[in-house]
Amino acid sequence: MTKKIYTVTDLGPGDGGKGGVVHKIATMMRAHTIIKVGGFQGSHGVCTSRGERFAFSQWSCGTFEGIKTHISSRMIISPGGLLNEADVLRYLYGIHDPFSLLTIDETALCATPYHGIASRIKEMARGNNPRGTIGTGAGEAYRYSQRYSHLIIRAGDLARPDFKDLLAGVRTQIQSDLSQVNEWEFLPGDREAVEREVNLLNDDEFLDHIEKYFREAAKLAKIVGHDYLGREILTKDGVAVIESSHGVLTDSYYGFHPHTSAIRTLPCFTHAMLREAGYGGEMVNIGVFRAYAIRHGAGPMPTADPKMLESLLPDSHKEENRFQGKVRVGPLDLVQLRYAVKVCGGPSAFDGLAVTWFDQIITNGEWLICEQYPEITVLKFPATDNREELFTFCADILGEKLGIPVRMVSLGPTEQDKICK
């Protein structure tokens, strides 16, 4: 047996279809573990050939297959969210003991609802110039951890006797940071929401509630030492998959400021984590993106074309929320893709590409690609519904334009619709 790790990296600003790709690789290669990095706010959709359909947050996209999830030290978790996700998995999908499939590195950073409140209030204070956030507090927890080391809550702290004091300390700091909130300007439509957030922040019963839920999560979850990754997971024969949140274009350094995540999203940081854990086996790096450009949230999107929304996203994902705004789509942006590949180390940093949602392009009959702004090339499909030929058509074009071989093309929602070569 060999040891092999697949790293799946979104080469866009997120929403690239990582969920289905991770699920496909983990299923096909019979992975023993999926290792999560990034933040819990990532929602990774999986649709199985058995009919299950769920957007995973903290459990990995291999959960329906009974594959174990390890939340690494490079993941920001929501302990309360773990309880909610576990109940959904239990009652809707018959995964009766989801915590038995989960281990959490004791050093994983915990976001609290207070970080979420701070994130949402700050975003609302930006009025019509949003940074682009989901507002769950994952990024805010990271930023606070950089600023106030004494207020860091890690998974291993959840069972501490003085945990409530730590939590209260986070709240006090956020209360202090937001003490002038009454003088800030907000859009008229946001004022009521801000007031609700402030009330929650100051509600002592809410503090008790959070403590109770966090402690409950700590009881149910198997929180393991930082060396568990190297000692127990990476020493196993077989395959593991790295499932990361976000995309390269929201990397805190190489992303487009200010529309970036607080964390680093490049695969080299994951590789460093594996090296630090003593891993010396084979690594396979897969870059993922949709066959068209997509962005949910603020940030530059030169090829955005509102007219393409209905044809590319029929009946789905068009809901607007206060923090991410509308989903935007447009022709595949090879300029941004090349940039993403370059900041990851160039084409040689990847062993293959996985192109998702190609079926939607096929349905529409033409493929719009932008090689340089503002020119759009329209590609016509060969007259075939042969999956092999469609794969080759996609692979030849993108392989040539990006210098990386295409190894997976998604022609539908389930793992059976993903063609791998």
Next chain:
Amino acid sequence: MGKNTFSRDTYEAATKRFVAAEGPATARAEQKAHETGKLNPLVDPAGYGVIRRSLPRFEKQTNGLWLLTIGTPMPIESRVDTTGSMGHNVDVALRVLPKAYELCSGVLPGYDLQIATGIFGDVCDRFVLCRPQFEMIAGKIVEQLTLMVPERNGGDRPEDPHYGIFGATYLTHTYASRIGLKGYDFTISDAPGRDLIDECQLKRIYGDEIFIKIAENGYQIDPHSLPTTIDVVQELLKRAHAFFLQVENTSDTTEFWTKVFGPERVVVLPSTELLPQVQSAIIGLTEGTLNLQDVEEFLKKNNVSDSDAKKIVRSVANIPIGAQASLPNFGKRPKKGDLFKEKTDLWPIDPIEFTTESPNKTGVPEGGPNWL
């Protein structure tokens, strides 16, 4: 995934954790409901996708197959009247829970017991129904019982358990029924019910998406032509051994429920405290794991008085004895340790097939592990 089952130890730990030292077990939930006007989603009939599911528990094996960890899941859904004088019934159900589990598991050997004990009130109450999830471990069953919000002082005659029976019929998905077996369903009350079901009440209880969910679960119901209570029970009987357990001997109650369930499915329950004994006697007789001549002794051995035991025996003598055992697939039901190719498959693979088939047919996905 998961292989824990109910035990006295975990029950004790759960009651310590979820039940307040003083007052009714549901005190916290009642207070919360008073503040928010809402039920906890675990017991809200509209919560967690509306449909209640009783599914097998599997563990994925390294060869890609799914191992059944406990046995064929057997759902036992009960809805207990908590109106008026029956307002304390959640505390009773909680108290007798270990006995209920032990007795039922004794007459259901080899099954994975999945229990959902809810409560019902009246349409004029704040909450007409609390419908929990099917559960198999003490912590979750106890937690859900403590999340119920009984009306206590409310309730008139008749009552409205038929909304709970409606959910049991059209909003329940069970593996047992997929393989041609039936689960168990009990309605416990001292009052008659009503004949008709109202669309507005259904939406109030189960949410606006109720008819979409019913369709998702494989039934077609026209909201403008709803089935009657009798129709609903007749449909329920296709997937469950359903019974009305009558507390107190009032003629209007007997008359109403006999009309709905048939006389053979209305069984006397001398008091809610004896729910475990009566349920297990019914289940044992239906499964063929208890003989009618042994029922009286079985009841007496389990703390039922002589007179109550005689009453119960007279009552259960008329139920469809052996009804489960006579179902064609009864002897074929999967057992602990059986291997399934897919977790959604109806039947396990034949062990012979497993040893002789090529690897591809036993779970190795096509494409194999040769990609990259």
